[in-house]
Amino acid sequence: MGRKSPYPEEFRNDAVALYRAAGGKRTYAAVAADVGVTGETLRSWVRQADEHAGRDHSRGEQNTESQNSA
Secondary structure: OOOOOOOOHHHHHHHHHHHHHOOOOOOHHHHHHHHOOOHHHHHHHHHHHHHHHOEEOOOOEEOHHHHHHO
16 A cells, blocks of 8 residues: 555545546646645646546446446
8 A cells, every 4th residue: 555645634625626527628737736735746646536436537437347246
């Protein structure tokens, strides 16, 4: 597993929510600059949140396997 993030979980969740609230109208880099992290860091947080929620990151949809096993 990776190292512990220096950013609190609530901060990461808020940053992901801010990116998602933009509805695709803003880039990772633009939203990340607003919260003081790099675009790659925010992209990673969004991907992790999607994986945790069982979403297919490439399409932003729920995984069929996750739905069937629930």
